[in-house]
Amino acid sequence: MAKIKPRVKAPKSVAAGEVFTVKTLINHTMESGQRKGKDGNKIPRQILHTFDVTYNGAQVMTATQHGAISANPYVEFQMKVNESGTLTMKWLDDDGSTYETSKDIAVG
Amino acid sequence: MKLSRRDTLALGGAVATISLLPLRASATTEAATASLKEFTGGADWAEGGVELTAPEIAENGNTVPIAVSAPGAVAIAIVADGNPNPGVAEYAFGELAEPMVATRMRLSGTQGIIAVAKMADGSFKSASRAVKVTIGGCGG
Numbered sequence: 001m002a003k004i005k006p007r008v009k010a011p012k013s014v015a016a017g018e019v020f021t022v023k024t025l026i027n028h029t030m031e032s033g034q035r036k037g038k039d040g041n042k043i044p045r046q047i048l049h050t051f052d053v054t055y056n057g058a059q060v061m062t063a064t065q066h067g068a069i070s071a072n073p074y075v076e077f078q079m080k081v082n083e084s085g086t087l088t089m090k091w092l093d094d095d096g097s098t099y100e101t102s103k104d105i106a107v108g
Numbered sequence: 109m110k111l112s113r114r115d116t117l118a119l120g121g122a123v124a125t126i127s128l129l130p131l132r133a134s135a136t137t138e139a140a141t142a143s144l145k146e147f148t149g150g151a152d153w154a155e156g157g158v159e160l161t162a163p164e165i166a167e168n169g170n171t172v173p174i175a176v177s178a179p180g181a182v183a184i185a186i187v188a189d190g191n192p193n194p195g196v197a198e199y200a201f202g203e204l205a206e207p208m209v210a211t212r213m214r215l216s217g218t219q220g221i222i223a224v225a226k227m228a229d230g231s232f233k234s235a236s237r238a239v240k241v242t243i244g245g246c247g248g
Binding site: 055 | 170171172175188191192193195196197198199200201202203204205206208209210211212213214215216
């Protein structure tokens with residue numbers, strides 16, 4: 001697999017309590033375990049099974065993904081905050097790897 | 109109300125799609141229901157209060173955009189009743205999140221997508237959409 005690089009689009013600053021949209025994308029084959037290789041055997045499953053979003057340590061959203069989530073998983077969600085801080089996103093791979101990125105958001 | 113030709117086509121297409129769906133519960137529909145029952149802890153769900161957006165026709169079953177929104181929900185589960193495995197994803201929302209999500213999923217063929225939302229009071233609401241798939245998305 002190519003180097004895993006998450007991409008996140010979130011506003012740099014928002015008003016307290018204002019709902020905003022966060023768009024996330026991460027490149028990953030999300031091998032479902034259903035595909036057959038050239039030898040006719042099923043390619044083992046390897047997906048990003050969990051996508052965890054926290055803001056200043058508090059849980060925002062946690063997604064549990066299964067094989068039916070498309071490759072290069074895209075997740076868009078909405079949230080609000082009341083104070084400045086850091087939005088942290090973590091992806092957990094079946095193979096034990098963790099991918100993480102964060103975005104600072106200013107409230108004022 | 110006079111229907112435009114576009115509306116008439118869309119209406120005809122919807123009727124044709126629904127008539128193509130199997131009328132009796134198949135093994136996969138049962139699997140989808142079982143998966144949802146795991147999410148609800150055995151409780152039933154009532155249709156309504158959940159908005160599930162999915163295309164009527166998906167040109168590529170490998171990546172079908174969907175969105176679910178359920179005001180007041182604390183969690184949402186999505187299943188597909190014709191895929192090899194019914195579970196698509198589950199989302200749990202904290203206090204800062206709005207109860208909605210958009211993502212992209214794989215559909216192996218024409219089938220129904222069901223979203224069930226767990227409400228703050230412990231009840232469950234649902235919505236379903238039929239999606240016609242032209243090229244299946246399971247690598248086959």
